[in-house]
Amino acid sequence: MKRIMIQGAGSNVGKSLLVAGLCRHFTRLGMTVRPFKPQNMSNNAAVAEGGEIGRAQALQARACKVAPHVDMNPVLLKPESETGAQVIVQGKRLTTVKARGYAALKPQLMAPVLDSFRRLQSQADLVIVEGAGSPAEVNLRAGDIANMGFAHEACVPVILTGDIDRGGVIAQLVGTQAVLDPGDAAMIRGFLINKFRGDPRLFDDGYRLIEQRTGWPGLGVIPWFPHAHRLPAEDAAELSSGGGGTRGNGQFLIAVPHLNRIANFDDLDPLAQEPGVTLKIVKPGQPLPVESDLIILPGSKATIADLAHFRAEGWDIDLAAALSRGARVLGLCGGYQMLGREIADPDGIEGKPGSVAGLGLLDLTTVMTADKRVTETEAIHPASGTRVKGYEIHLGRTEGPDRARPLFSVNGQPEGAVRADGRAMGSYLHGMFTEDAFRRAFLAGLGATPGNFSYDQSVEETLDALADHLAANVDCEKLLALASI
Known part of the structure; x- marks a missing residue:
């Protein structure tokens, strides 16, 4: 059974789109692929089998050409205030808790998370897992079900992704290794650089430095994907960032x-x-x-x-x-x-x-x-x-x-x-x-004056373009080999 987990050196590094694109790529190769995110926090939900999951997992299911299922996102947190959130477990509302209350609840949620993951594994040649936030948030490691806690329990190799568009990507990756427990750091088997603008050869020295400092192999430098806005976003921050405040120029x-x-x-x-x-x-x-x-x-x-x-x-x-x-x-x-x-x-x-x-x-x-x-x-x-x-x-x-x-x-x-x-x-x-x-x-x-474009066709074409983009810039063979370890 092949399984790999895409974690980020920070939030909004592009994990959701990377998983969607990889799901479409390996699906087009004839593999049976399933997406999985143990814990998600988003108010952008989708309906799956009469329950709720994160919108990103619904898109990833579409990339796999299958219907979304609640097992793809067994724990969904829907923020209701600055300090509280509704807790959805395997599609159904469990409770509403404050942040401290959720920390006490987390240990009870690993069992349903693993149950959902094992069911997906039984259906697939490959499960691609998306982390949440960053494993560098080591203050949240106790009881973790979203990143390294899950990776250990399910024995899933991890690929760590950094966002070079924000700057400081070397510190993101090397610094993450520095703060991780050695056992957690050992779960990371490689890294990716995402959202590069310009000539990627200009980052050759930085790429080699990360490999030397961490001992992790690089799996690729991914150029900026300009059509990401055509796919449903999960984080509300995307609505008004990166030019998202005003879209289009119609009358x-x-x-x-x-x-x-x-x-x-x-x-x-x-x-x-x-x-x-x-x-x-x-x-x-x-x-x-x-x-x-x-x-x-x-x-x-x-x-x-x-x-x-x-x-x-x-x-x-x-x-x-x-x-x-x-x-x-x-x-x-x-x-x-x-x-x-x-x-x-x-x-x-x-x-x-x-x-x-x-x-x-x-x-x-x-x-x-x-x-x-x-x-x-x-x-x-x-x-x-x-x-x-x-x-x-x-x-x-x-x-x-x-x-x-x-x-x-x-x-x-x-x-x-x-x-x-x-x-x-x-x-x-x-x-x-x-x-x-x-x-x-x-x-x-x-x-x-409406246009004649097909929204569904636009999403499908963008998923295919994303898969092509990743196939051209990620060492997918090495990634698949790591998924077998």
Whole structure:
């Protein structure tokens, strides 16, 4: 059985994309490949077998040409505050804990992590594992299930990846070895340099120095992959970094406030690739553009807290001004709840029990409940007759008069709501814009000029291009040999 683990010398070194690209590469060679991430922290979740996993693992499953499964990401942490997170184990919510509480919980989670890993191993020729954060965070080593703790328990060789674009990559890799326990350092069998810009030969001396200082063989210097933005991102930091704040240069302006607990923001990816659209992610401290054609209130892991943040930024005033100038607003999931008249939380699901006034743009009331709806959903958009395959991940029930004008129909039942004048609308359905026919009809109905590109085809072509990119710059034969050790 072959297995290899890609760990990073820091966060955001590109582990998720490396695993996706390697999964596609080895799958194209005829191998049965599965992705695995023991522990993930992200509010960008996907539905798999009726449960939740990280969006990156869903993309990696797609790279392997298989359906996503909860075993691919057995522990998912969904941050709800600066110090607390919801804990999802093998797809289902287990509890919500503070950081200290999670440290006490971790030892109980190694068993389900190993169970999931062994099931995947039994199905595959190769399992490619993604670490989380960095093994250099040795203060978190006790009870670790994400990096070296898992690697030891499952006997998985490790490849350490450094991000040269940030600078200091020699210190990243050599320094990681310096702080690791010798037993952990021995698990590392090689290294990769990622995100190189320019002539990679200029790093030859640095590459050799890392090999000499660490004793690890280098497996390649990977040039910057310019098409990464075409694939769903897992970390919300990617939304407004590296040029991600404004994407596209079309005449139709879509503005999206960057909420503190923004969730499932890959809803925006297909819109960002539309040639007639400019998608602007509005960071805190910036106003929502009043000249916007459409404002999207995205999903949120903490709707009530993010609504307070929205008002504190003055975005409610900007939204009212934009609507008065002819803009429309679409709320997705948590953003849909915000658009109503009231959000009630009688049981304190999101904090203290009570209720807060919504933005009042839809005649609806939401009541938070402990039961979470996690499901794949097929819907019809009555206005255009197009079909949509999406998914739902949310707490709460939303009712009110505006649901008499639903945005979608699901098995003959209303889903979402549209205000009588059509200026405000909302839905619990994620992933709606991946459906080309619906996306084009929706944008055309708002006065935009949609393109003819296929989003699914774009993702597939980008995964193939990523696989080609890695095959050309990584010693994949050596990597596969290390995976057999």
